[in-house]
Amino acid sequence: MVESLKEERKVTMAKKTTIKEVVNEKDSQLREEKYNQYVKQMTPKHSWLLNLLKAYLVGGIICTIGQAIMNMYLKMGDMKQDTASAYTSLTLVLISVILTGFNIYQKLAKFGGAGTVVPITGFANSVAAPAVEYQKEGQVFGIGCKIFTIAGPVILYGIFSSWFLGVIYYIFRLFTK
Structure with missing residues (x-):
């Protein structure tokens, strides 16, 4: 019985999985496996x-x-x-x-x-x-x-990190004189 279930899963995972099959699957473990298979086959391959x-x-x-x-x-x-x-x-x-x-x-x-x-x-x-x-x-x-939804965080953290490193540099210079 267990062997037949394992074989069924291998066959199911070998074929292309559709989103409809994932949604309609009742067994949560099998649904998760089908979902992972679906994501894997839909993710574009990049070199x-x-x-x-x-x-x-x-x-x-x-x-x-x-x-x-x-x-x-x-x-x-x-x-x-x-x-x-x-x-x-x-x-x-x-x-x-x-x-x-x-x-x-x-x-x-x-x-x-x-x-x-x-x-x-x-x-x-x-x-x-x-x-x-x-x-x-x-x-x-x-x-x-x-306008600054993308560039705003770059500007914010750029200014903050500059200020922070400036404070560290100032403190370092106080103790090295």
Whole structure:
């Protein structure tokens, strides 16, 4: 009897499980097994190596474009390195916001993954995307309330950790003089 139940479970788990079968299953243990099987078969398979290469490629292209823009600013005239760097950052942010507005940056991010998140363009996208998405709800309750939903925690914890490390540095300097 026990062997036949085990065989039945193996056969059941070998075939594709539908959500209807999971919901209609009466036995809780078998339902859990069917659910886990359903999740396993529905979860997309990803190659971490391919994802790594795509992120490296896209991030590298963004950084190469940034370097080309900075070189262009440096050749334009009597511009210092710091000024050219600031203008380059602003230009990359502007390009990112424009691409976000035309829904191109999201497609690039879907392909490039973390390669689009790490540069400054990813931060600009995280601010611009909610603004575009919630503009139909109005200036105050749409854009005003939702614009920092993604970037807000980054700003908050960035400022807090800077302050915290500054306090530690100050205390450390008090005792090392």
